[in-house]
Amino acid sequence: MRDLNRIDLNLLRIFDLLMTEGSVSRTAEKLNLSQSTISHALSRLRRQFNDDLFVPVYGGMAPTDQARLISPAIRQAMLLLEQSLTNVSVFEPEESEATFRIAGGDYVELIIVPALMGKISRQAPNIKLEIKDLKATDYSQELETRAVDLVVGFEKSGRLSKNLKSTRFLSERLVLVSPEPIHDASAVITADAIRALRFIYPSIWGHSQALMDEWCERHGIQRTIAIHTTGFLAVPELMQKLGLVTVLPAAVAKYYADQFNFSWYQIEDSELSYQHLLAWHPLRDKDQSLLWLKKQLLHVAKAIEVHRIQ
Secondary structure: OHHHHHHHHHHHHHHHHHHHOOHHHHHHHOOOOHHHHHHHHHHHHHHHHHOOOEEEOOOOOEHHHHHHHHHHHHHHHHHHHHHHHHHHOOOOOOOOOOEEEOOOOOHHHHHHHHHHHHHHOOHHHOOOOEEEEOOOOOOHHHHHHHOOOEEEEEOOOOEEEEEEEEEHHHHHHHHEEEEOOOOOOEEOHHHHHHHHOEEEEEEEHHHHHHHHHHHHHHHOOEEEEEEEOOOOHHHHHHHHOOOOOEEEEHHHHHHHHHHHHOOEEEOOOHHHHHEEEEEOOOHOOOHHHHHHHHHHHHHHHHHHHOOOOO
């Protein structure tokens, strides 16, 4: 084989079958081709190898010494090719020590991770998670380079690259959270009531706060922002000490109600509902470890939606 660039892979496949079948007609039948096509291919093989390769004998075709010499290497090459095309990497969560990196910020860390780890801790005890804050990026490069494995982003934010694969993950809505019951407020708080309140603006929730800002602008409301925080940790204490309110996703409001006995109120507008997306790179669409993790996350999201605040 003096010129590898001139060898057609289909010719090697035909050679391999001729060695097995010993017949042009049976090889043609196996490949669903005509006998003339196989004969033409054999002619090309003979020219490439400068050898007859197969000669007519009673009942079929017999390989020459040259054909027998090269046959094992060609058979091995065909087997390796078949394996590479059909084999799927196996992911065993019980044995895995993988570290998964999820971009999603405090919402994922506070609401998703406890439920996720509770679900997988017995099945995959050595798997580790790293939660990354959401950034002002389309995440195409981060997912391609595997700096991040998955992103939990907002459907309407327009920030995720259109080249990414995604699925709807978890529906949410924004509610108003207060450390004390708001006097004269019903379960649904009005735009007029919002004008009279003083807010914490937790920047860690930038996407949801931007959604609230748009809502206020449409309703001609100028929110009174008493404090902008650079993180989420101090928000509950600041609310308690200063009597401030904030706007957060309903799942977080439920957490606040359970942990701090805070009150929450629906805001009079369905526009404050939104959808989380779970996004990944197309290069990893068949990655078994990622398929497993996505399955766990989607189960967790379904359970959260069932038990969330109605």
